Amino acid sequence: MTEPQPLAAAPADHPLLAAIRARTPARLMLARLGGSFTTRVQVGLRQDHAAAMDAVWRDVVPQADWGAAFCSQWGVLETSSAAATKEEYIRRPDLGRVLSAAAAADVAAGCRAGADLQIVIGDGLSANAAVLQVPALLPLLAESARTRGWSLGRLIFVRHCRVGILNAIGEILGPRVAVLLIGERPGLQTAESLSAYLAFQPAPGQTDAQRNVVSNIHAAGTPPARAAERIVALAADMMRCSTSGPAIKERLVPQVAAPPVIPT
Numbered sequence: 001m002t003e004p005q006p007l008a009a010a011p012a013d014h015p016l017l018a019a020i021r022a023r024t025p026a027r028l029m030l031a032r033l034g035g036s037f038t039t040r041v042q043v044g045l046r047q048d049h050a051a052a053m054d055a056v057w058r059d060v061v062p063q064a065d066w067g068a069a070f071c072s073q074w075g076v077l078e079t080s081s082a083a084a085t086k087e088e089y090i091r092r093p094d095l096g097r098v099l100s101a102a103a104a105a106d107v108a109a110g111c112r113a114g115a116d117l118q119i120v121i122g123d124g125l126s127a128n129a130a131v132l133q134v135p136a137l138l139p140l141l142a143e144s145a146r147t148r149g150w151s152l153g154r155l156i157f158v159r160h161c162r163v164g165i166l167n168a169i170g171e172i173l174g175p176r177v178a179v180l181l182i183g184e185r186p187g188l189q190t191a192e193s194l195s196a197y198l199a200f201q202p203a204p205g206q207t208d209a210q211r212n213v214v215s216n217i218h219a220a221g222t223p224p225a226r227a228a229e230r231i232v233a234l235a236a237d238m239m240r241c242s243t244s245g246p247a248i249k250e251r252l253v254p255q256v257a258a259p260p261v262i263p264t
Helices: 015-021 039-057 068-074 086-091 093-097 101-110 127-147 165-173 224-241
Strands: 077-080 117-122 156-159 177-183 194-200 212-217
Touching: 077 101, 086 093, 093 165, 101 165, 117 127, 117 165, 127 177, 127 194, 127 212, 127 224, 165 177, 165 194, 177 224, 194 224, 212 224
Parallel strands: 077 156, 117 156, 117 177
Antiparallel strands: 177 194, 194 212
C-alpha cells in the first residue's frame, strides 16, 4: 500500500493546499527539501522582510508621494514630531508622541480649532501604508463626514509620528473627535497596512485605553470603503456618547466566508 504523501511536500498546485491558501495569506505548509525551505520560499521570505524594512525607514514626502494637486486640494499642513530624525524616532518613541515647538506653533496658527472631526496623517512605522492607503481613504471619510453635517479641521501630516500625537493635537485644537491615519508596523504578509486611531476630545494624559482603532486597512484586509464606514460610525458614537474607548462598541455585521472546497 502506498504511503500518503505529506501535505507540506505536496506539489504547489495540490487542491487541498489551494483551498487552505484561499482562506488566509498566512505562510502555511511551506515547501521544504529535507530540513530546509526551498529556494523559492527562502527568496520570498527575504523579499518580504526587505519590503518591511524599507517601509519603516522610508520617508513620506507629501508633494512627491501624493502629488501637488492632492496637497493643494486638502490644504495639507506638514509638521513633525519632536523626533528630529528617523533614527531618533526609532530609538525614542516618546518623542514621536509630541510635536516639536515649531510644529505646535504651526498647528495653532494654521488650523481651525473646535472642528467636529480632525483628521491627522502620520507616517508611523510604515510610510508605504500612508502613501498608498490615504488617497483612497481620505475622500471617503471627508464625504461621509460632510454628509452628516460635521465640520472638518485642516488636514495635518505629522512626520516621525506615534499614536500619542493625538493628545498633542487635541490640546492645541480641541476637536470633538480626532482620527489618526498611521502606518502599522509591517510584517511579512504586508508592509502596506494602515490603522485609524480615534479619540473623543483627545488631551494630554489619554492612553490607548481611551481610544478606538480600525486596523488592517489595505486591499487584502479591510478595504478603504469599509474602513471609512467603520471610522465614521465610531466617530458618530463617540459624539453621541461623549466618550471613546471601551464604552464604544462597534456593531459589525459578521461577514461569513464560504467554506473551502476540500477535495475528497
